[in-house]
Amino acid sequence: MKSKKNIIIAALVIIYIFAGPCLAGISVIGSLVHRKDVTPGENHKGTVTLFNKDDVPQEVRIYQTDYLCFADGSNLYGEPGKLKRSNANWITFSPRQIIIPAQATITVNYTIKVPNGDDLIGTYWSMLMVEQVPDDSPLSSKGENARIDVGIRQIVRYGIQITTDISDTGERKLNFTNTKLINDKQKRTLQLDIENVGQRLLRPFVWVEVYNSKGEYVGKFEAERKRIYPGSSVRYYSMDLTILEKGQYQALVVADCSDDFIFGTNHILNIL
Numbered sequence: 301m302k303s304k305k306n307i308i309i310a311a312l313v314i315i316y317i318f319a320g321p322c323l324a325g326i327s328v329i330g331s332l333v334h335r336k337d338v339t340p341g342e343n344h345k346g347t348v349t350l351f352n353k354d355d356v357p358q359e360v361r362i363y364q365t366d367y368l369c370f371a372d373g374s375n376l377y378g379e380p381g382k383l384k385r386s387n388a389n390w391i392t393f394s395p396r397q398i399i400i401p402a403q404a405t406i407t408v409n410y411t412i413k414v415p416n417g418d419d420l421i422g423t424y425w426s427m428l429m430v431e432q433v434p435d436d437s438p439l440s441s442k443g444e445n446a447r448i449d450v451g452i453r454q455i456v457r458y459g460i461q462i463t464t465d466i467s468d469t470g471e472r473k474l475n476f477t478n479t480k481l482i483n484d485k486q487k488r489t490l491q492l493d494i495e496n497v498g499q500r501l502l503r504p505f506v507w508v509e510v511y512n513s514k515g516e517y518v519g520k521f522e523a524e525r526k527r528i529y530p531g532s533s534v535r536y537y538s539m540d541l542t543i544l545e546k547g548q549y550q551a552l553v554v555a556d557c558s559d560d561f562i563f564g565t566n567h568i569l570n571i572l
Contacts, residue, residue, distance in 0.1 A: 326351070326354075326358055328350060330348075333461045334346050334463065335464075335501075336412065336464050337464075337465050337467065338412065338466060339466065339467055340414055340420050342414045343414070345411050346462075347408065348460055349406075350400060350405065352404055353403065355402050358400050359400070359432070359440060360397070360398060361430075362395065362396055362430055362431075363396065364381075364393075364427065366380055366383040366388060366426055367425065367461065367529075371477070371495070371533040373535070377459075381426075383531075385423065385425065385531065387425055387426050391426065391462060395408065397441065410428065414464065421466055421470050423463060423465050423499065423500045424464050425462060426461075428462060429457050430460065432457070469499075470498065471499045472498050472502060472561040474498070474555050474557070474563045475495045477493045477495050479491070487540065488540070489538070489542075490508055490521070490539040490541055490553075491537045492535070493533055494528060494534060495532070496529060496533070503527050504556055504557045505555070505556040506523040506555050507521060507522040508541075510551050511549060511552075512550075518544065521541060523536040523539050541569070545571065546572060548568060548570050549571065551569045
């Protein structure tokens with residue numbers, strides 16, 4: 301029995317090392333963000349389509365979590381419905397677990413029932429998680445014969461963000477919490493942390509306008525767009541300032557959320 305378990309462990313280690321970024325062939329077709337404009341008392345329907353590109357059937361389970369992310373890279377996937385702005389309790393979905401045949405697609409249907417009430421303001425959200433169920437998992441529907449006692453298992457999952465905006469309500473407000481110039485021999489970048497302290501999901505266009513010591517315009521450097529949920533923060537680190545020569549510069553950092561909601565901050569940059 302001991303040698304048999306050792307063989308199983310070795311085989312699973314090989315699977316772990318060479319496993320790809322997908323759920324053993326399972327992929328989500330379409331966007332991983334479903335954003336809907338809603339009003340209290342309404343019902344909205346949506347679908348998530350899953351494709352099994354493997355040549356063998358794959359089992360998946362679908363479940364809910366709350367979600368927050370932070371500029372330090374950490375993420376919170378909490379119990380659904382516990383966060384103040386969670387909409388997990390508004391959402392019903394089916395199926396919750398299914399075996400997808402080889403080279404086949406299945407559809408997960410969900411319904412959002414928005415509660416009535418004048419107290420709903422801004423953005424509410426949660427996640428639908430899609431996770432492979434290995435044959436040896438206690439969660440597998442394939443029975444005891446497919447399971448083993450000892451092993452190493454890699455679990456990969458997709459998170460689909462289900463986001464609901466209550467019409468155009470909610471305060472838009474961002475804070476610039478940390479700005480850092482990173483100098484190294486190969487590249488010079490501006491690292492910027494932004495926190496959403498408002499009530500609505502924002503996806504700002506972020507850039508920095510740079511002026512030299514004489515006040516002359518040097519250039520505009522853009523960052524990639526990111527979603528920032530209320531109570532969350534993100535880090536922008538893609539503003540490449542490598543072309544700037546040594547010296548001191550004035551920098552105007554701008555976060556443009558459209559519809560006249562623009563936030564900015566000034567900084568002195570010392571290029572060494």
